Amino acid sequence: MSTNPLTELPHKGQTQFKAALKMFETREYKKGLKATELILKKTPNHSESMSLKGLFLFNLGKKEEGYTWVKDGLKANIMSPISWHIYGLVYRADKKYPDAIRCYLQALKRDPDNLQIYRDLAFLQAQSRNYDDLIQTRIKILNISNPNNALWIGLAIAYQLNNNYYKAIEIIDNNFDPKKFDSDYSASEIYLYKSKLLMLAGENQEANEFLSSVSDKVLDKPSYQSFKAQVNLSLDQNAEAKAIYLDLLSNNCDNLEYIAGYLASISAIKEFDPSCISLQHLIDLSNSTEFDSEKATQSIIELQSSYPDSNTLRILPLFFCSVDDFEPLASDYLKSMIIRAQENVEAYVWAEFFCIQHLDRLGNSDSALSRLETLIQENPEIVELQTTKAKILKHLGNLPAAESAMDKARNLELSDRFLNSKTVKYMLRNDNLKGAEEKFLMFIRKDATNKIQEISELQANWYLLERARSHLRKSKIGRALACYSDVIKSFEEYYDDQLDFHSYCLRKTTLNSYINMIQWADKIHSNNPIFVSACSEYLYCLVQLYDKVNSSNDVTKAAGASNNDNSKSTNSSSNKKSKSKAKPSQKSGNSKGATDLPQNSDNSSATPFVDEVTRSLQYINSKTPLDFAIPLIDTINISKKVHPKIQSALFEVYLRLPKSLNLAVKILNDCAENNPDPNIVINFLRISHAIKNVNPSDYSEENSLDLSDLKSKISKQFGNKIDLNGSDSEILSNLEQNMSVSLLHNTLACSTGYEKLSAYSGNDYSQMIRRSSDLLSKFIELSHQSEINHNQLGNKVQIQDIQQINRAFNNILDIASKRNSLSLKDSTSVDNADLKDYVQSKYDFFAKSAAELYPNFKL
Template sequence: MYIFQKCYEHKQYKNGLKFAKQILSNPKFHEHGETLVMKGLILNCLGRKEEAYEHVKRGLRNDLQSHVCWHVYGLLQRSDKNYDEAITCYKNALKRDRDNIQILRDLSLLQIQMRDLEGYRCSVLEAKGELFLALGRTSDAAKIYRELLQRNPENRSYYGALEKALQPSTVDERLRIYQEIREKFPKAILPQRIPLDFLSGKQFEQAVDAYLQVSLTKGVPPLFVDLKPLFKDKEKVQAIERLVMGYCDSLKQTGKFHDTEDSPVQPASSLLWVYYFLAQLFDYLSQSTKALHYIDAAIEHTPTLIELFVVKGKIYKHARDLTSAYKCLEEAQGLDTADRYVNSKCAKYMLRAGLIKEAEEICSKFTREGVPAMENLNEMQCMWFQNECAQAYRKLAKYGEALKKCHEIDRVLLQILPSCFNIGGLVKECYISFGQHFSEILEDQFDFHTYCLRKLTLRSYVGLLRLEDVLRSHEFYFRAARCAIEVYLHLHDHPLTEENGIDRIDLVVYKRAFA
């Protein structure tokens, strides 16, 4: 991107288009999102607006998580004086890179231009609130955070800062803060949810009862995930289980959450979400039989809801029935073939069941046409897939393929581990040609050292350096290293022979490595 930016800033548009053509002519990168949007930006400068928008929209579709794509789309909107659209694009870019000085500068200029002082003032107020707290001026800080809550009552950080400013000494005082906010914003969720963290006993039961009823009536799928942090407290788990089991019985008999006159009749979907919640709760409590009972009841109630089959698959996975788990996800994937999340989850469960070829076929629905899915996933550095593949091959005793996947994740495993177990020749001859993602990420630093200092993006630069310093503590690297170590230990303790098979590892090379 540095080359394109240089061409754009110095108005070397022909050179920029030349570089874009070189990259996009490569079959591996002909749909590279950031290259497409930069080409579109240059085309816009040349007055070719239709082509520009076509390239930028195409690039954005291919990489929705790129701050560069959103930023460039905002620049195009700004050039056409669509300032509101440009502000929206800049905000989306900041969601992906919130410390980017250039995007912040462009956004602030547009907000001033449009006199969007509220949006501009929000950042200023947040900074003032933090400073007041640091200086011990709690009353001033409280005013600031109350004003911020007027703008956004769903920002959890504001509540934490307001509590620091008001310094409540008892649970009742703390609860009163949230009750006051709830009266002003009755539809806000956080003033109802946060007190559940610190309330206990009867107070907790009353509060969670009201919270559960509202969520189950609306049909909020992530309700269980929302309440999961409370399950560290056994009393709270028991209270929630008791309440929801009561809802289940009462809904089946009377259609209400509680069998009382003042309790309103609920829609038929409320019982579905109660079944759904109970299935997840009992799965969390390792009571698989009960969990399956309630998820089956939910599927019988509404057999077309994808989330039910996903949860059923999770229950089977936790019960170590991997075959049934992947079949549930396969059924969910069949209900909506365009859902990437369900597709990825299905592939993951297939790999854990040892169905590597089938998982590759599932993933091929969302990889580039004309390129083998495994190759395309490696290009995109899809490390969760490679890790799962490595584990699957290891369990199937295909040690060569397992090591191949581990070394695709990082070549340091290639350099260090084999020497520890005296099988360096084996790995060096077999796997040196494969990509190594973490090493590539580390080497990419070279492109940023001079660029960040020249552009004075020092906060982002320090963040990058800190990330690179702990890069190999990432979960994906740890899992790949662990898998490789387990394979090497097994090969060291149980050398492969012609009789027991060697899984794609040339026997001559293997014997030479151990000679």
């Protein structure tokens, strides 16, 4: 069949088809739909018109119908490159980039010189981080198109993203001509970009010479100076680097990159990486051998004399200085912030205010609150005093009073958005969902037709995360999952927003900003604390639902302890269903299927809003809740680095997903590269038991379940303190003495270990459950009795610690209760009843101790 769509149409049909294509470009989807329907009335089997109709339907929000028409169009002429291209456009609009790429490749098989399809393919390959194929696509585009600056720049960037810096430099050298650019800015960007490539390639001397030769041609002087100073540092030309950083500081004395570069130039910092500079990074660095604290402190103090108004320079020495120097430096800093040239009555207020916060930080919150109350009586209109009162009350566990105090602060300045936001957060932490929603609606436009929908579209991720946690505390796990999915969807939209810039930045020659954007997006799923929390908590909720669904199949199974049958037994049909329904879940879950909006849609194509309650039902009613984790796992795998919190949640998912134990082993191997963690030992024991119950034929050599590497890593971390060849009880007993982490961390890990591994302990089941509750009870007893906890910084058990112990106790109680209530009437039922009473008595002691520590906190 002909690949030209117009040859099969009459003259009028050809005109209508061209007009319909134009309507798609101008987003006139309704008019375009009518045009394709007119064509199909006379030529009902015209492949390209059928596909184009599907594209219009998809962009008008009729997703399923759109897919059907596109597929039918392809069936009518599978050799049509336009139909394949349209199929790819639909997949791209649906954020299914791998499928879109496959469609584009099919289109190119039938039309190998179509430049537009190659361009679309290149953008998606960049979006999917498929850099090897991106290079080949960029080479092809360069060969079949007219000379264009954006084309060879695109190829150079493709080589850089694939870490082939020399080839990227070669492309620039062979194609760059400043006269072919419309503006000096574009040429300036190329100069800076080439210097960056030389630095990345390790050719620092050449980079230095090149920068010197183009100094008068680069328009972005701060970036030029920054690059020049970095090159000087790499060449040990510290004096030159120091002079440049001093010049940069004269323009921006609070820039942490310039400050860190200056410290590197005087050898106070041994390794300087400007890409990861932050205040926390500098603080962490100051505690390492790579940092000369004395020299850094003295140098920054000297800089203060040149820039006395810089608060950054005044506060940094407090993080770097020695213990002996801290008191005078802190005293000077506080005096400068409190004492003024003229005597001020407020000086006492702010001095006392600081002292109160200091007492609270030391854990003496009761005394801090008492002094603050006195201060508020004398100065009732100072907002900061009220917000600090709310904070202290929160630390004391009195969440209702904390909410009331924050709302009082809000009423002092009703137009302050920060205070309104803080009040909403405190309401959510007090589980006052209705009040929080009413307050949050103040942020919504008054003319909004659906204010609840507006809340979702605002992408206020802090609000959604706190709302999800509030639902979770109320055991409304479905609604919590709906809120978590909204947060995750927001971050996926942030990531998807790159798509338009793959083209824009090449045309505008904003190369350095483009590379920075790519690097930012690569870290968005591993570095952002809101995403990390939402993602890990979302996965744990799905695991909880999975265990609830499957608990009726095996009453002796401890919560989360098993993947007893990855390939057979009672879950085999469920596992097949799970695998076959992975894609449908994307439509109804969070992640890729959480939004049906196409890439270039307008308001007419928006998916109808589905409220939180309705969305929660899809989770609660699902028989295979882990299906909802599959699209999220695909999102996580985009990142080269996965956060440890997400790794822990992924392990629990892989332990339960069919034929995924090899992935759980991989997660543990990655975790074992970090500092010693007792949870790795426990998960090693859990997966060792799970492997015994699987069919080895389900796993190839490539997906091996060999634990020898993991075992050697754990042995190296813990030395001879733990013998992994012993029994579970023996290993856990030795692990209780582990001092590599905090007492709370180790206690919770060991308690969880006894609880999870009790399912495999046979006759020792009761003993392991008892030991699990004993550890938690012992920890709270030590915290309650030790007076030092109330006097030394950071030692007093915190509210969040109480909450963690409470959750662990609830898991143990749940297991003991189920085993008791579902036991057969035999000799073990008495033991089970005794076990439940024993755990309950330990929990009662914990609850009493927690109430004495925090009288106003409710478990």
